Amino acid sequence: xxxxxxxxxxxxxxxxxxxxxxxxxxxxxxxxxxxxxxxxxxxxxxxxxxxxxxxxxxxxxxxxxxxxxxxxxxxxxxxxxxxxxxxxxxxxxxxxxxxxxxxxxxxxxxxxxxxxxxxxxxxxxxxxxxxxxxxxxxxxxxxxxxxxxxxxxxxxxxxxxxxxxxxxxxxxxxxxxxxxxxxxxxxxxxxxxxxxxxxxxxxxxxxxxxxxxxxxx
Numbered sequence: 544x545x546x547x548x549x550x551x552x553x554x555x556x557x558x559x560x561x562x563x564x565x566x567x568x569x570x571x572x573x574x575x576x577x578x579x580x581x582x583x584x585x586x587x588x589x590x591x592x593x594x595x596x597x598x599x600x601x602x603x604x605x606x607x608x609x610x611x612x613x614x615x616x617x618x619x620x621x622x623x624x625x626x627x628x629x630x631x632x633x634x635x636x637x638x639x640x641x642x643x644x645x646x647x648x649x650x651x652x653x654x655x656x657x658x659x660x661x662x663x664x665x666x667x668x669x670x671x672x673x674x675x676x677x678x679x680x681x682x683x684x685x686x687x688x689x690x691x692x693x694x695x696x697x698x699x700x701x702x703x704x705x706x707x708x709x710x711x712x713x714x715x716x717x718x719x720x721x722x723x724x725x726x727x728x729x730x731x732x733x734x735x736x737x738x739x740x741x742x743x744x745x746x747x748x749x750x751x752x753x754x755x756x757x758x759x760x
Contacts, residue, residue, distance in 0.1 A: 548582070548628035549757060551635050552653035554677075557669035558640035561659045561689040563591045564723050566637040569657070571732040572750035573633055574609055582611030582627035586620050586649055587639040598730030620648045643676065651680040655757055659689045660705065662698040667705065674710055683760050686712045687749065690719040711756070715749040718742060 553566045566583065574581040585592035596612045603609070611631050615623040620636070627634045636649045650656055656677045660666045670686070677684045686705055691698055698716075705712050717723070718741065726736040733742040 547625070548631050549633045549655075550624055550628065550653045551633065551655050551657060551753070552638060552649045552682075553636065553657045553659065554638045554646055554650060554673050555658050555660065555666075555669065556641055556643075556646075556672050557666055560640070560661060560666060560669075561717075561723075562640075563587070563595070563637050564727055565657065565659045565687065565689060565717070566592060566635050567595055567727060568723065568732045568734070568746045569750060569753065570610055570633075570635040572734055572746050573635070573753070575750075577609060579633060580611070580631040581609075582613070582631035582634045584620065584623050584627060584634060584636045584649075585612070585614045586616055586623075586645065587637055588616060589639070590614070592637045595727050595730060598728070600730070602730045617645050618648050620645075621652050624649075624652045643672070646673075647676055647680070650676050650682055653680075653682050655753070655760070656682050656684045657753070658684055658686045658710075660686055660701070661690045662688055662692070662701040664701070667701055670705070671708065674708060683756075684710045685753065685756055686710050688713070688716040691716045692719050713749065713752055715745060715752050717745050717749065 553562045570581045570583050600608045613623045638646045638649050720742040722733040722737045722742045726733045
C-alpha cells in the first residue's frame with residue numbers, strides 16, 4: 544500500500560472483461576477535470592492502456608493529457624506505483640489476465656481492488672480466484688458489473704450470485720454501450736466524448752461510489 548497516494552487496482556483473471564476501458568474511464572472521472580491528480584500504471588504486456596494514452600497525448604499534447612502514466616510488469620509494479628504515488632493523489636493500475644504472479648504485486652499494493660465482471664456465468668466463475676488473492680493480501684474489493692445489456696434476466700441472476708461471494712457489489716453498473724469503445728479509440732473517455740449520455744452518467748456515478756467506498760474503508 545502506498546503512503547503517498549490512494550492505489551486502485553483493476554483486476555480480473557478472465558480476459559476481455561473490460562479492465563483497460565474501466566481503468567481509463569475511472570482515472571479520468573476521478574481526476575475530475577484536474578481537481579485530483581491521477582496517475583495510470585499499465586502492467587498488462589498487451590499495452591492497450593499505453594496505446595490509449597499515446598492517442599490521448601496526440602490529441603491534447605503531453606502537458607494537457609491530464610494524467611500521469613507509467614508501464615511496468617511483475618514485481619516492478621510496486622516500484623512504479625511508489626514513483627507515481629509521489630506525484631499524484633491517486634494511482635489506477637491496469638493488470639493482465641490470468642498471470643497470477645504478475646497480478647499479485649499490484650493487488651498487494653492496492654487500497655482497493657476493483658473487479659469488472661460481465662453478466663455471464665463464465666465471468667462469474669473467473670472472479671473467484673481474484674477475490675481469493677485479494678483476501679490473502681487483505682485488500683477490500685468492489686465488483687463492478689460491466690457491459691450490462693438492458694432488461695436482461697441473467698444480469699439479476701449474476702448479481703445475486705456475486706453477492707453470495709461475500710464481496711462488495713457496486714450499485715453502479717456500466718451498460719453495454721458503443722460509446723465506451725469509440726471514445727477509447729480517440730484517446731478519450733465517454734465522459735469527454737458524450738458528456739450528457741447515459742454512459743457518461745454511469746462513469747461519473749461509479750467514480751463517486753468509489754470515492755465513498757474508499758472514505759468508508
